Amino acid sequence: MKKVVNVVILYLMALISGVSAYAAPGRLGYILNHPDKFDRKVVTVEGEAIGNLLNDNRGGVWLNIFDAGYNIGIYAHKKAVFKDVNNFGAYAKRGDIIEVKGIFYKNCPLHAERDIHAVSVKIVRRGYALRETVSGYEKLTSFALSIICLTLAAIYFIKLEYARRH
Numbered sequence: 001m002k003k004v005v006n007v008v009i010l011y012l013m014a015l016i017s018g019v020s021a022y023a024a025p026g027r028l029g030y031i032l033n034h035p036d037k038f039d040r041k042v043v044t045v046e047g048e049a050i051g052n053l054l055n056d057n058r059g060g061v062w063l064n065i066f067d068a069g070y071n072i073g074i075y076a077h078k079k080a081v082f083k084d085v086n087n088f089g090a091y092a093k094r095g096d097i098i099e100v101k102g103i104f105y106k107n108c109p110l111h112a113e114r115d116i117h118a119v120s121v122k123i124v125r126r127g128y129a130l131r132e133t134v135s136g137y138e139k140l141t142s143f144a145l146s147i148i149c150l151t152l153a154a155i156y157f158i159k160l161e162y163a164r165r166h
Contacts, residue, residue: 028067031104035114039106043116046124047071049096050089053082058110065098074100075111076118087127097125 028045031038047065054062061079064071066089076082089095102118105111 028065028072029070032070032072032114035104035106038104041104042101042119043104044099044101045072045116046097046099048089048094049085049087049098049127052088053079053085065100073113073115074102074118074121075115076121081118081121084123085121089127092130092132094127094130096123096127098122099124
């Protein structure tokens with residue numbers, strides 16, 4: 001009997017780890033394009049934390065991740081799951097790249113939408129502020145357009161004054 005229990009436990013562990021390996025990090029697009037294959041299975045995805053942490057009315061917390069044009073909401077029952085996530089992607093900011101292991105729901109019975117219920121979150125790379133630069137070409141173009149606009153405004157006001165006098 002003990003051997004049977006051990007074999008069943010090993011089989012379940014292999015099954016769970018096999019599903020996680022199949023949904024390798026960085027495959028969010030594949031999972032979202034083939035939701036039936038992954039529905040209610042343990043997946044591991046990687047993406048940039050974007051927006052902010054959002055509390056829900058059940059005491060849980062939401063975090064959105066973005067990867068290669070795809071995004072999904074990550075739900076955790078406790079805020080402590082996201083304790084290490086400090087940088088969130090926004091304008092001029094790159095969010096933390098995180099690896100999330102959790103259960104994917106094609107249509108979550110709790111939230112009635114596609115999401116992942118996080119079991120664990122690991123930081124892959126820390127986020128940082130982006131430095132915006134303006135090229136010399138952009139500066140020259142904006143200067144030329146400013147001169148053109150000022151010239152057209154001057155011509156308009158000269159014509160307006162001329163029409164008022166006559």
